[in-house]
Amino acid sequence: MIEPYQALGLVPTMRGIRHRDEIATNLEHLSHLIKAASWLSSLDLPVRLIAVPEGALQTITNSGTISATATTLDGGTQNAVALDLGAATGGVTLTNTGAVIGDILLGSHNDIVTLNGTASQAATITGNISFNGGIDTLTIGDYSTVTGAITERGGGSVNVTVGSGTGGGTLNLTNTTTGLNVGDLKVLNGGTLNIAVAQA
Numbered sequence: 001m002i003e004p005y006q007a008l009g010l011v012p013t014m015r016g017i018r019h020r021d022e023i024a025t026n027l028e029h030l031s032h033l034i035k036a037a038s039w040l041s042s043l044d045l046p047v048r049l050i051a052v053p054e055g056a057l058q059t060i061t062n063s064g065t066i067s068a069t070a071t072t073l074d075g076g077t078q079n080a081v082a083l084d085l086g087a088a089t090g091g092v093t094l095t096n097t098g099a100v101i102g103d104i105l106l107g108s109h110n111d112i113v114t115l116n117g118t119a120s121q122a123a124t125i126t127g128n129i130s131f132n133g134g135i136d137t138l139t140i141g142d143y144s145t146v147t148g149a150i151t152e153r154g155g156g157s158v159n160v161t162v163g164s165g166t167g168g169g170t171l172n173l174t175n176t177t178t179g180l181n182v183g184d185l186k187v188l189n190g191g192t193l194n195i196a197v198a199q200a
Contacts, residue, residue, distance in 0.1 A: 002069060002070075004045050005045050005046050005047065005048035005049070006041050006042065006044075006045045006046065006047045006048065006049075007047075007048070007049040007050075007051070008037050008038070008041055008047055008049065008050045008051065009051045010030075010033055010034065010037060010050060010051065010052050010053075011053065012026075012029055012030055012033050012052060012053070013029065014026055014029075015029075030052065034050055037050070038050070058088055058089075058090050058091065058092050058093065059092070059093045059095075060083070060085075060092070060093070060094045060095070061095045061096075061097075062094070062095070062096045062097070062098045062099075062100060063097045063098045064098045064099075065098055065099045065100075065101070066082045066083065066098075066099070066100045066101070066102070067082060067099075067100075067101040067102060068080040068081055068082040068101065068102030068103070068127075069102075079103075080101075080102040080103060080127070081102055081103045081104075081105060082100050082101060082102030082103060082104060082127060083100065083102075083103075083104045083105070084105045085104070085105060085106050085107055085111075086105045086106065086107050086132060087107060088106070088107040088109065088111075089107075090109055091107075091109040091110040091111050091112065091134070092106055092107060092109070092111045092112070093111070093112045093114075094111075094112070094113045094114070095114050095116070096113070096114070096115045096116075096123050096124075096125060096144075097115075097116055097117060097118075097121065097123050098121070098123065098124075099123075099124045099125075099126075100124070100125045100126070100127065101126050101127060102126075102127045103127040103128045103129070103130065103148075104125065104127060104128070104129045104130065105130050105132070106129070106130065106131050106132055106136070107132055107133075108132045108133035108134060108154050108156075109133070109134045110134040110135050110136060110137075111131060111134065111136045111137070112136070112137045112139075113125075113129060113136075113137070113138050113139070114137075114138075114139045114141065115139070115140050115141055115144035115145075115146065115169070116141040116142060116143075116144060117141070117142060117143030117144045117167065118142070118143055118167075119143060119167065121143075122143045122144065122145065123141075123143065123144040123145075124144070124145050124146070124147075125145075125146045125147070125148065126147050126148065127147075127148045128148040128149040128150070128151065128174075129146070129148060129149075129150050129151075130151050130153055131150075131151065131152045131153070131154070131156060131158055132152070132153050132154035132156075133152070133153075133154025133155055133156040134154070134156045135156060135157055135159070135183060136152065136156060136157070136158045136159070137158070137159045137161075138150065138158055138159070138160045138161070139160075139161045139164075140160075140161065140162045140163070140169035140170065140171055140191070141163075141164045141165070141167075141169050142163075142164055142165045142166065142167030142168065142169060142190075143167035143168070143169075144167075144169045144170070145169070145170040145171075145172065146170070146171050146172065147172040147174070148172075148173075148174055149173070149174050149175045149176075149178060150171075150173060150175065150180050151175070151178050151180060152180060152181050155181075156181070157181045157182065157183035158180065158181065158182055158183060159182070159183045159184040159185075160182055160184070160185050160186070161186045161188065161191075162186070162187045162188065162191035162192065162193055163187060163188040163189060163190040163191020163192070164188055164190070164191075165189075165190060166190060167190065168190030168191055168192060169188075169190070169191050169192070170191070170192040170193075170194070171191075171192070171193050171194065172194045172196075173193070173194065173195045173196065174196045175195075175196070176196050176197070
């Protein structure tokens with residue numbers, strides 16, 4: 001059984017930006033808001049989920065661990081979503097050099113998911129990646145592994161590149177019930193593509 005926890009919904013003040021170097025203003029504001037809200041709200045129960053409004057985050061770089069767990073629902077299913085970016089108002093760029101455990105839901109724009117690990121720290125995504133339209137990109141670089149179903153639920157396509165050097169990259173594709181519309185598939189030197197097959 002999962003221990004009780006707090007979930008927070010934040011309403012940040014987002015400032016308009018004209019130049020790339022002004023992005024730090026919004027990120028600093030979000031950082032302070034998350035720290036303050038987490039500290040104030042964790043007196044009785046720990047904070048395990050923080051939601052920010054659509055458009056507040058469109059670039060995410062993970063070098064640690066993002067993890068979602070779930071208990072079995074009444075219908076016998078589980079829904080463990082690590083990142084729900086489906087309401088983003090523009091393309092999302094996710095760069096992962098750490099670990100993501102759980103599903104990733106993306107929006108209807110041109111989204112980019114990139115993994116790059118090192119010999120001392122592998123980059124992994126263990127969960128389904130659900131794109132939702134647009135021309136999307138999944139790049140699995142050195143010392144990186146994605147294990148799960150990759151779907152495109154909005155009718156777009158996904159350009160997939162696996163492997164890019166000495167550390168290779170691995171895609172363990174588990175699309176046993178849903179197809180994937182691939183625009184371009186490249187398995188480069190050192191890359192590995194494993195495909196699960198189910199009987200129709």
